[in-house]
Amino acid sequence: MLIRLFISNFNMKRFIIDILFFLLLVFGIAAIGDFLVSSGLRKTTIRPYAVWNDIYNGNNLNNDLVFIGASSCWAHYNPCVIDSMLGISSYNLGIDGHTWYPCQPLRYNTYIKHTRTPEHVIVNIDMGTFGVMAEPYEREQFFPYFWLDDSLISQIRETKEITFMDRYCPMWRYIGYRKWIETGMASAFGKKCFEDDGVYKGHRGQTIPWDRASLNTMDSVTIAFYESVADSMLHFIANRKSQGQTVLLVKTPIYYELQERFTNRSEMCARYDSIAKIADVKLLDYWEHPIVQDSTYFYNSTHLNKLGADLISIQLAHDLDSLGIISH
Secondary structure, three states: OHHHHHHHHHHHHHHHHHHHHHHHHHHHHHHHHHHHHHHHHOOOOOHHHHHHHHHHHOOOOOOOEEEEOOHHHHHHOOHHHHHHHHOOOEEEOOOOOOOOOOHHHHHHHHHHOOOOOOOEEEEEEOOOOOOOOOOOOOHHHHHHHOOOOHHHHHHHOOOOOOOHHHHHOOOHHHOOOHHHHHHHHHHHOOOOOOOOOOOEOOEOOOOOOOOOHHHHOOOOEOOOOOHHHHHHHHHHHHHHHHOOOEEEEEEOOOOHHHHOOEOOHHHHHHHHHHHHHHHOOEEEEOOOOHHHHOHHHEEEOOEEOHHHHHHHHHHHHHHHHHOOOOOO
16 A cells, blocks of 8 residues: 555656656747747847847947837938938837837837937827827737846836736747747848848838728728827927927828818817927928829828838928028
8 A cells, every 4th residue: 555655656746747847848948939039030120120129239329310200200201311411310210000109209218228318309290199009019029128128018018918928938929920930030040031121220211002092991080189198298398308309390291182081180280289389399290291292202191102201301301401400
């Protein structure tokens, strides 16, 4: 009886040891995979990761001027054009698909933690700026930095629905993101991973042909506006001005046919003017620019193509110069 009990206990202990060894082995393999995928993605210039990688890798920093906004920001303003015309160094911090709060100021605040404070900040305004995020869009853009910047992950935890397992179990957050696993692995082993020649200083000019398909689905559009989001922007601007920085608001070009379908266009224009007045900053209105009348400069109703981006960047450089914002 004692022998049987001893054997039974021995087998149970051996079973537990085997299970623990197996779990440790799986955890170790996952940790190695996580390291390779994350470090590989941190080497790429693919859009979701390019700006974060510049920030954390110390590339293209120490700029005189930065742009903040969503997709129409990174697509519309070419730092190379601005730099060559004004003799400064600029960077585009545009973050795709995100309303103002919380990720646009978060991107800026992360940027200045790693470089000097820019003298000038341009805040891009589009039809989604003062709305709120309904889903954790492109949460995967933060995955490579989980072990690199705990502060960043803590701040996007709720917005991007980051779970305990996402945060502390290696590779768990990458489940369902096969494309980025493969890209990260390939990059980790030396393959250069770009997309449309990559992103440079936060900008990539689009060469996509004009497509009005999305415009055809929008009979009317009501621009969202939340007072709490506007308050967040006003607080941000006040902080920048208190540090001696110049802030400029820009209503980015939107194709005229879409503007005609805005149900609250006049109301929103008045709100934008009011924000600029309260903050005591200049507001440039490119909704009225001639470029909005010609689809040659757009690839869809809310985004300029490369030709349009370069032209509006030239216009912006002239406006910055004429306003005396950039000192030569």
